[in-house]
Amino acid sequence: MNYSFRSVYYKEGNRIFIKIPFNVWETCKKRGNIPVKVVIEDIPFECKLIPKGNGDYVIPVNKDVINKLDSRSEYSVHFTLLNQLTRINNSSPYNKDNPIRIIDSISYKKQPDIGFCGQTCLAMLAGISVDEVIKLMKSKKWQASISKVIESLDYFGFSHEEPVYTYGQMVEFPKCCIINVRGYEKSHLIVYFDGIFYDPTSDVTNDYKYENIISYITIN
Template identity: 50%
Template sequence: MKYSFIGKIFRDGNRNYIKIPFNVWETCGQKGMIPVKADIESVVFECKLVPKGHGNYYIPVLKAFSDKLGKTGELKVSFEIIEELSRINSRSPYTKKEPVRKIDNIDLVLQPEAGLCGQACLAMLSGADIKEIIKIMKCGKWQASFSRVIETLNYFGIEHSEKITYTQKKDIELSKCCILNIRDEKSLKGSHMAVYFDKKFYDPVYGISEKYNRAKIISFLEIKV
């Protein structure tokens, strides 16, 4: 679905943005760093919307695009939410019909360094070496956001649900396989990722467990197996 409005480019710090004039959470039903295909006066590019809290978002506009637009007045703006940015998936040898592997078991992969939990989870799901995961993602420690993880799942042809489920501190039933975002006071970011598969938790920080404090699960993404 395409969302359209009239907007203006403004500068905040050393970057240019266009403010989206409606609540994205309520209108689009998505949260987090949302990947979109933006169209500003027929200048088309992919980006991730920048969350500013309470459903307010900005479209980041690179200087090359703002220079090309050459306008400071009102602009015709539209965007549509996409599954992922094409920078990873465009060079993938895998598809959903021919994924990297069938996920019928999980082998624990511990993160080799703090801040690589997302990469370790992807290694567990794909069977690829964590060094290969880092190379594919092009991101290192503390950089594996949920949106970046989803892009990499798509690279490997691993099917997943379209939306992240937020638990809101409720003890809800988990799907057979999913990636979890877990509250962790010891983590630099305040949370880390883990894999849940067939009633066991595979945590790249703390190891394998059949029991977990589910109140600490912030959100999860179902992996279809």
């Protein structure tokens, strides 16, 4: 069902929102963070409605969308409910029979800034720029979660296994994998290929402290 109204956007700190002018609990029969497809004027995007209590909800709007809108007092807004947000690999031109490339070597890349280790690992595996991966994942610093990394592997057509947890034990890694290690504040991702560790924050090494390793994802 399509829900429509006219509204303005407002700022709260560095974020931008549109308030939904009706009780979402009563009208949509949904609660929690609700996945939706939104169209403001003719600009579509997906997001999750944010609850403010008692059925009041707001639509988070990123600056890319705001920058595309012309200046006016109010805008036409429509949204439809989704079962879940579209996955990264929804419109991929690749598949497991036709991956973005055959991984027969790795060219080392250093992350452009802290918080981009996941995107940089994927760039090394796919053989593309970190900026391209960031754009694909629509992810900023610290936003390359394991689930988003797995979705991106699927997008690139890489066959992979479920994460294997090592509990700090010494293991024999497969020829190619992404390794999740403990960092100072957050976990950190690195690439392993053919006996070499490719760490986006530092450099290439043939040794790593196994007690810091949490898990790994085999890339077949």
